[in-house]
Amino acid sequence: MLKGVLEGCVLEIVSREETYGYEITRRLNALGFTDVVDGTVYTILIRLEKNKLVETAKKPSDMGPPRKFFALNDAGREELRKFWEKWEFVSSKMNELKEENQ
């Protein structure tokens, strides 16, 4: 799947509630994006963190080492808003193109 779209998905999931990498992958897989692996989500989360779009917190886990939780900050919410804007634009244009043909 397109990288930018996947980043939008991760932003959207994180915006709903504070969550961690493996859980995000699980959500995406359940949604039908079965080829998305944890490593891919990890690289996206790292990038979101570097670009200061998320706040992070370490929390103990009942399974293995402490987990890093992610939540959107204001810049992240703005980024998500821009993503949906772009998405609306692209999908409306795609539909236009498709209807032209019918």
Add this chain to the structure above:
Amino acid sequence: MNLWERMTGSDMTRQMRDFESRAQKLPTDYQAAWETIKANLWPHSDFTGRNLMPILDGVLSLLEETAADGQSVQEVLGGDIKGFCSALVGAEGAKSYRDKWREQLNQNIARKLGK
């Protein structure tokens, strides 16, 4: 690093000494490879030796880790040390060499995981 060190390059001398003492702890075939790598990189270093230091450090770390793992130096560097060195400094042909590293990485993993 102070100005004097920067002017005389004595900070680099110190770093090279550091590298050499690390290299001396390597197995002999690894030491020989280290010498060859330096000989290949040095022509690049006339005025830009300082920027070569982190690259040399990366190679040395690679040699240290792989030697500790008991791998053969041949397996780590491949036959073409000259090409390997050009790739390290990003010289011409570096891109195709990096593709080779990429392939090597995936192949090693497939082989070692026995899949």
Add this chain to the structure above:
Amino acid sequence: MSIRDLIEGKKKWRAHMARVKALPRDYQLVYKEIQKYLFKVGPVELTEGTGLLDGIVELFEEGAAMGKGVLEVTGSDVAAFCDDLIKDSRTYADVYQESVNREVANAMNKVAKKTK
């Protein structure tokens, strides 16, 4: 300023490698191949202490704790995972080439001035 000193200091480096050794065998193998690859490619981030390597170990620890296979975590194209990870980072080869170009440009300028 070696990678080991800069990343975390020698003690921290040893702690890092101890964590690696505590991983299941398959995870260890993949981690070590990744580390070798990164030493060769030389992303500047490796010495910036951002915990690039520690981050991978953390990801692996969690995956192992959940009983996942290592390739389930990274995907089967481990090189793609690595490149993704350092996509935004310059490499020492980049830095080196920039300095070479700068020096060459300086030298050319000098020659140009002389011939004027």
